Structure formats: structure tokens, C-alpha cells
Amino acid sequence: MGNIFLASLIDGLLIGFVYGIAAMGLSLIWGVMDVINLAHGPIIALGMFGVFLLFNSIGLNPYISLIIIALVGLLGGMLIYYIAIHRVLTAPPLSTLLATYAVNMIIIGLGTAAFSTTPRNVNFSLGSLGSGMITVQGTRLVAAALSTIITGGLYFFLYRTRPGKNIRAVANNRAAAELMGIPSDRVLALSFGLGTLLAAVAGGLISTFFPFTILAGGAYELKSFVIVVMGGLGNPIGALLGGLILGVMEGLIPLVLPNTWVPVLEFLLFVVILLVRPYGLFGAKK
Amino acid sequence: MKNFKNIGLWVGILAVILIGIWPIMSRNPSSRESTSVILQSIVLAASLNVLLGFTGYVSFGHVVFFGLGGYVGTYLLSAQGWPLWIAAPAGGLASGILAFLLGKAILRLRGAYFALATIGINEAMRAFVNNFGPFGGPIGMTLKFKIYNNYGGANQALWIAYYGVFTLAILAILLNFFVKNSKFGLGLMAIREDEDAAEVMGVATPNAKTWAYVLSAILPGIVGALFFFKNGNIEPGDAFRLNYSIEMLVMVMLGGQGSVLGPVLGAAGYQGLRGTLLTSPIFKNIQLSVAGILLLLIVLFIPAGAVGWLRRRFPRLRRFLP
Numbered sequence: 001m002g003n004i005f006l007a008s009l010i011d012g013l014l015i016g017f018v019y020g021i022a023a024m025g026l027s028l029i030w031g032v033m034d035v036i037n038l039a040h041g042p043i044i045a046l047g048m049f050g051v052f053l054l055f056n057s058i059g060l061n062p063y064i065s066l067i068i069i070a071l072v073g074l075l076g077g078m079l080i081y082y083i084a085i086h087r088v089l090t091a092p093p094l095s096t097l098l099a100t101y102a103v104n105m106i107i108i109g110l111g112t113a114a115f116s117t118t119p120r121n122v123n124f125s126l127g128s129l130g131s132g133m134i135t136v137q138g139t140r141l142v143a144a145a146l147s148t149i150i151t152g153g154l155y156f157f158l159y160r161t162r163p164g165k166n167i168r169a170v171a172n173n174r175a176a177a178e179l180m181g182i183p184s185d186r187v188l189a190l191s192f193g194l195g196t197l198l199a200a201v202a203g204g205l206i207s208t209f210f211p212f213t214i215l216a217g218g219a220y221e222l223k224s225f226v227i228v229v230m231g232g233l234g235n236p237i238g239a240l241l242g243g244l245i246l247g248v249m250e251g252l253i254p255l256v257l258p259n260t261w262v263p264v265l266e267f268l269l270f271v272v273i274l275l276v277r278p279y280g281l282f283g284a285k286k
Numbered sequence: 287m288k289n290f291k292n293i294g295l296w297v298g299i300l301a302v303i304l305i306g307i308w309p310i311m312s313r314n315p316s317s318r319e320s321t322s323v324i325l326q327s328i329v330l331a332a333s334l335n336v337l338l339g340f341t342g343y344v345s346f347g348h349v350v351f352f353g354l355g356g357y358v359g360t361y362l363l364s365a366q367g368w369p370l371w372i373a374a375p376a377g378g379l380a381s382g383i384l385a386f387l388l389g390k391a392i393l394r395l396r397g398a399y400f401a402l403a404t405i406g407i408n409e410a411m412r413a414f415v416n417n418f419g420p421f422g423g424p425i426g427m428t429l430k431f432k433i434y435n436n437y438g439g440a441n442q443a444l445w446i447a448y449y450g451v452f453t454l455a456i457l458a459i460l461l462n463f464f465v466k467n468s469k470f471g472l473g474l475m476a477i478r479e480d481e482d483a484a485e486v487m488g489v490a491t492p493n494a495k496t497w498a499y500v501l502s503a504i505l506p507g508i509v510g511a512l513f514f515f516k517n518g519n520i521e522p523g524d525a526f527r528l529n530y531s532i533e534m535l536v537m538v539m540l541g542g543q544g545s546v547l548g549p550v551l552g553a554a555g556y557q558g559l560r561g562t563l564l565t566s567p568i569f570k571n572i573q574l575s576v577a578g579i580l581l582l583l584i585v586l587f588i589p590a591g592a593v594g595w596l597r598r599r600f601p602r603l604r605r606f607l608p
Contacts, residue, residue, distance in 0.1 A: 091589060093401065094338070094344045094401075095585050095589055098535065098536070098581060098585045099585045101532055102579070102582035103578070104578070105575065105578030106574075106575045106579060109572045109574030109578060113571040113575075222409060226406075229402070260413070263416075264410055264416075267407075267409045270406040271392070271406040274392075274402065275403070278399050
């Protein structure tokens with residue numbers, strides 16, 4: 001029993017790191033411009049397909065593909081911002097929700113036509129570590145390590161560099177930031193790009209250990225909502241912690257209850273946190 | 287009684303009757319099915335309008351009431367052997383009770399937080415029903431064919447369901463109209479414009495919001511029960527399909543939120559468009575993308591919807607466009 005417990009705990013933790021990255025993308029966009037990106041899931045799925053296509057066509061190592069995917073994610077996100085978000089940024093929340101949902105429909109529609117909905121997987125393995133009951137897939141370890149590095153990098157970017165400080169300034173008070181000479185349009189576009197970059201990279205990492213379809217992003221999008229609400233808005237460390245909590249829950253709950261109860265508990269937790277602490281478990285009251 | 291002299295009310299009802307009368311005249315099963323999709327959409331969109339258009343709260347998970355009504359209705363029909371005309375309203379009652387219980391809690395949240403909470407509730411409900419034995423778990427429930435014999439055979443049962451949806455669509459328009467022209471509705475619209483100010487002016491906002499939520503939940507529950515009676519079986523994935531709630535939002539947006547006629551136009555327009563795209567050889571595969579592009583254009587350029595645009599463009603028509 002002790003071994004099973006430990007194995008589930010480690011599995012959950014490792015997955016949790018990747019959940020954290022996905023949620024960070026949602027959290028950044030939400031925190032900076034108060035937009036809930038409903039195209040988050042399809043972008044995660046596009047990240048998965050990026051790795052899949054590059055691996056299957058030219059045999060590129062998934063971790064090198066991630067660099068390409070990150071770049072495309074950043075530029076694609078900025079494009080989405082200028083086309084779909086910029087005009088409705090100051091409109092009531094429904095407008096931005098529907099605008100990002102429209103982007104979601106466009107991606108899913110084209111993606112379904114191009115890739116169909118048969119499950120795919122990336123046939124890539126790094127072997128496994130450990131012995132007996134406790135074995136850990138190499139790809140999961142690397143994914144967790146990369147996620148930690150990305151979180152650190154994002155933290156450094158937001159707190160130690162000029163563009164990152166601009167993003168935080170705009171998140172804090174857009175009008176005041178503009179008065180200080182910060183070009184808020186460009187900063188918002190950059191934040192949206194960063195958010196989609198994180199989502200796409202998270203998708204790329206997930207594709208190395210789970211099979212997926214173009215619709216697979218939806219489940220991770222919902223998980224990201226839960227994590228963001230747990231971790232508080234615009235806070236990378238909070239998102240990572242939230243991801244780890246969710247990962248551990250998913251690892252440990254199946255030990256005491258049937259697997260299918262996991263989503264029930266996840267979403268109940270989500271609604272309860274929204275009601276009791278809408279500013280997050282770790283965040284301060286706004 | 288002065289409400290009944292209002293031309294706008296009759297325009298709304300006439301629009302629904304014009305949409306719904308054709309299959310009854312022609313007795314054509316295929317036009318009955320396509321029209322019943324539109325009428326069902328009108329019921330759902332108009333119900334959502336009470337919350338979204340009048341009160342300004344965005345419910346992204348409204349399909350939870352449709353699904354719950356469907357489940358309660360199907361359960362009462364198949365396991366308890368209740369007749370349809372009790373089982374369907376019971377589905378609506380169950381949805382109304384759920385909305386009442388949820389209302390006080392989640393309506394404290396504002397804006398996007400409320401929208402997210404409704405998504406969470408829908409997903410929690412779907413996951414719960416997936417595990418709930420009496421409702422058949424992941425397999426769902428199937429109505430035995432002999433149940434339809436009580437209604438004069440399967441064909442006659444489909445007609446009964448159609449008349450039911452038709453009636454509900456007219457009820458939904460009446461509901462919208464009377465809410466909009468009542469003191470209660472005025473309170474809701476005050477909440478939409480500025481909730482804090484409304485509270486200061488003496489609107490009991492928690493109660494008003496809760497009742498708006500309940501009113502917007504009952505008809506979707508009844509129509510859910512009718513739909514799954516017609517369908518013959520119910521599964522968690524069909525009943526709590528999140529996309530369907532977003533389609534409801536799109537229909538309300540398309541027609542014009544906060545107007546009585548808006549949901550009718552929106553539902554007819556959206557379903558008509560969807561049918562055309564699905565059957566056209568060019569757009570069949572990418573119909574979702576085409577719908578997405580249209581939605582984006584509407585959100586970006588005509589956020590007030592068709593009715594809102596017409597009302598602004600032609601002020602003289604306002605009397606006829608409730």
C-alpha cells in the first residue's frame with residue numbers, strides 16, 4: 001500500500017508541473033487584461049499537434065520542436081490579440097468571452113477537418129527510472145524539469161526585465177501605465193502571446209506521454225480554470241502550486257474512490273474556492 | 287391589461303407562430319424535426335435572455351438545467367412510469383429548485399467569476415451523473431418503446447412533443463415580455479446597469495437575481511424533458527454538453543440581448559444557418575469554423591445584435607420590435 005501511495009503521489013506531482021504551465025498561460029492573460037481565454041484548450045491541442053507533426057514528418061526531437069512551438073505560439077497569440085481581442089477589451093466581459101470562444105470554434109473546426117478526431121500519439125520514449133512498484137517515465141521527469149525552468153524563467157521575466165515590468169504595470173493599472181509612457185497595446189499583445197506560448201508548450205509536453213485528439217485541449221482547459229482559481233490571478237508560482245495540488249489529487253483520489261469521481265471532486269472544489277476565496281488560495285485580497 | 291394592447295407582444299408571438307405553424311399544416315415529419323430544433327432553441331435562448339439580457343449575468347453553463355430536466359423527466363417516465371404531462375413539468379421544477387439553491391450562493395460572484403462558476407457547476411453535475419446509479423451512470427437511460435403506446439404510438443408521441451415545444455416557445459416569449467415590462471424586470475435592468483446603485487435605490491438585489499435565475503431555469507428544464515422523451519435515450523455527454531450552452535449565448539447575442547424578439551430571431555437565424563452549413567458540400571467539414579468567424583464578426587462589429595441594430599438604425603420601428 002505504501003508503494004502504491006508513493007507511486008501515485010510521484011505520478012501526480014510530475015503531471016502537476018505540466019498542469020501548472022498550462023494554467024500559467026490562462027492566468028497571465030486573465031490577470032493582465034481580465035480576459036478569460038476560452039481558446040486556451042484548442043491552443044494546447046495545437047501544441048500537441050505541433051510536436052506530433054514535426055516528429056512524424058522530419059523526426060525532430062520533441063524538445064527541440066518545443067522551441068519552434070513556443071515561437072509560433074507567441075506570434076500566433078499576438079495575432080489573435082490584434083484580430084479578436086483588442087476591439088472588445090473594454091466591452092462587457094461577455095464580449096471577450098464570446099470573442100475567444102469564436103477563436104476556439106475556428107481552431108477546432110479547421111483542426112477537425114485537417115486532423116480528424118482519431119487519437120494520435122507521439123511514439124517517443126526516454127525509458128524509465130526506478131524499480132519495482134515505483135517507476136517513473138523519463139518523459140514525465142523531463143517535462144517536470146522543463147516546467148520548473150519555464151516557471152523560473154517567467155518569474156524572472158516578469159520581475160527582473162523591462163518588458164516584464166511593463167506587463168505588471170499594465171496589469172496593475174492600465175491608465176497609469178500609459179501615463180508613464182508604456183505602450184499598453186503592445187504590452188497587452190505581448191502578454192496574450194506569452195499566454196498562448198505557455199499553453200502551446202504545455203500541450204507539446206503533454207503529447208510526449210498521453211495520446212490526444214484535436215479536442216483533447218478542452219479537458220486541460222477546464223483543469224487550468226480550476227488551477228487558476230486555486231492559485232490566484234497572474235501569479236506564476238501560485239499556478240504551479242495549484243497545478244501540483246491538482247496533480248496530487250488526481251494521483252491520490254483513485255486510491256480511495258473510483259476513478260470517475262475525480263472530476264466531480266475537482267469541479268466541486270473549483271466552485272467552492274470561487275465562492276469562498278475568489279482571489280485564490282495563495283493570493284491576497286484585491 | 288394594458289400589456290395586451292402592446293403591439294410588441296403580438297409581434298413576438300406572431301413570429302413564433304409563423305415559425306411553428308408550417309409543420310402542423312403540412313404534417314411533414316422532416317420539417318417538424320427541423321422546426322422543433324428552432325422552437326427548442328427559442329425556448330432556451332429566451333430563458334437565458336432573462337438572466338443574460340435583463341440582469342446582465344453571463345451563464346456559461348445554462349445547459350445544466352436542460353440536462354437536469356431531461357434526466358429527471360426521463361427517470362420519472364421510465365423508472366416511475368409517470369405520464370409525460372407530469373414528468374416534463376417535474377423536470378422543470380427540478381431545474382427551478384436547483385437554480386434556487388445555487389442562486390443565492392453563486393450570484394454573489396460578478397462578471398467572469400460567475401460565468402466560470404456556472405461552467406464548474408455544469409461539469410460537476412455531468413461528472414456526478416456519470417457516477418449516479420439511479421440515472422444509469424455513464425450509459426444513461428433508455429425509454430422502453432412501449433412507453434410511447436400510452437401516447438398513441440411513436441409517431442403520435444413525436445407530435446405531442448412538438449406541440450409541447452411550440453407551447454413552451456410561446457410561453458417563453460410571454461415570460462420575456464412580462465418580465466421586461468414589470469417592476470421586477472425594471473429592478474433586473476437596474477442591476478444590469480449598475481448593481482451597487484440598484485441596491486442603494488432599494489432593489490433587493492440578491493432576491494431579484496435569484497428569481498431571475500429560477501425563471502431562466504424552469505423552461506429549459508421542461509424542454510429538456512420533452513427533448514429526451516422524443517429522443518428515447520439520455521446520456522451525460524448529450525445532456526450536459528457545454529457547447530450547447532455557448533450556442534444559446536450565441537443565439538441571444540445574434541438576435542440582440544435584452545429584447546423580447548431577439549432570442550426568436552437569433553434562434554431561427556442561428557439554426558437556419560447551421561442547417562445550411564451542415565448540408566452544404568463546401569462548408570460541411572468546416573461549418574464550426576464558419577460559425578466561429580460569423581460569431582467573431584458579430585461580437586466585434588454589431589455587439590447589440592440584430593434587434594439592437596434595427597432599433598438604433600430605424601427608431602420608428604421601436605414600437606414593433608420589443
